Amino acid sequence: MPQWAATRDAFSGSLQSRRLWLIQFLGNPILFLSFVGWLRIPEGNAWQLILSVLLAAAIVAGVLILHGGTLVYFYDRFQSEGAPLKPAFGRAVRNVAAIAVWACVFWVFWLLAAKLDYFHDQVPTYLRSVLPAFLRRILTLAFVTRLFDAALFFIRWIVVPGLLLPFAASAARLGFRGFGRQGFATWRLVVKSSQYWGIVAIAAVFGVWMSGAIVGWTPRSLNPTFTGETISLVLRLFLAYLLGLFAWLLTCSMIGRRCGGPEHASWNISV
Numbered sequence: 001m002p003q004w005a006a007t008r009d010a011f012s013g014s015l016q017s018r019r020l021w022l023i024q025f026l027g028n029p030i031l032f033l034s035f036v037g038w039l040r041i042p043e044g045n046a047w048q049l050i051l052s053v054l055l056a057a058a059i060v061a062g063v064l065i066l067h068g069g070t071l072v073y074f075y076d077r078f079q080s081e082g083a084p085l086k087p088a089f090g091r092a093v094r095n096v097a098a099i100a101v102w103a104c105v106f107w108v109f110w111l112l113a114a115k116l117d118y119f120h121d122q123v124p125t126y127l128r129s130v131l132p133a134f135l136r137r138i139l140t141l142a143f144v145t146r147l148f149d150a151a152l153f154f155i156r157w158i159v160v161p162g163l164l165l166p167f168a169a170s171a172a173r174l175g176f177r178g179f180g181r182q183g184f185a186t187w188r189l190v191v192k193s194s195q196y197w198g199i200v201a202i203a204a205v206f207g208v209w210m211s212g213a214i215v216g217w218t219p220r221s222l223n224p225t226f227t228g229e230t231i232s233l234v235l236r237l238f239l240a241y242l243l244g245l246f247a248w249l250l251t252c253s254m255i256g257r258r259c260g261g262p263e264h265a266s267w268n269i270s271v
Helices: 005-016 019-041 048-077 086-094 097-119 122-129 133-138 141-179 181-191 194-216 224-259 262-267
Strands: none
Touching: 005 181, 005 194, 005 224, 019 048, 019 224, 048 086, 048 097, 048 141, 086 122, 086 141, 097 141, 122 141, 133 194, 141 181, 141 194, 141 224, 181 194, 181 224, 181 262, 194 224
């Protein structure tokens, strides 16, 4: 098998389903707008409080089903060309409780990784202080700080998602069985792949770093206008959203390719 076949299949697979792109493209903004609406619900009486709780639960379930169904679809697609979308999302609906457990675990680990940012000032200063004098003349504090920021980005957006996302795919496909022997077998199959980690790194750079840079970029104009600034912001948000969406679907496609490819059929349990 060609060395980069899995990467090639993941790229091509992430672009082939127009319906999935449409579902993701529209589904995320709808859920976001629902969240904004939820924030505006008053809680002055019991009915409003009940409505707020129900809507919050529906939004969370919608997010889990949307992305869990996407992971299942890519697994099905690499198992059988032309796999339909509806059964994949139906399986995510049935296994939404297991996906929610995974999401809680992921959130805890991601928050723990984020807490490393508390050492943003102390660690670079300490590391530079223990370097030999000739290195301190070469490596400025700003450079060491950038290295520390890059390490934080690597842990938060590559290591943690890369290690935990295969379990999300297993939970969406197998329910709570995805946390058992089959889930660990799938996890080992995915994380031992250098091509998988390459895709996760590419997705992090394009979907997180580059998207953030595009949104935060300030255009220079000799005669800025409110209309021009608004159009620029809308276009930048749109481009950043497309990059983030492509990065996510590419990662899901690679997980599906590693788990659902025909050469790995012996690892899979029919569901």
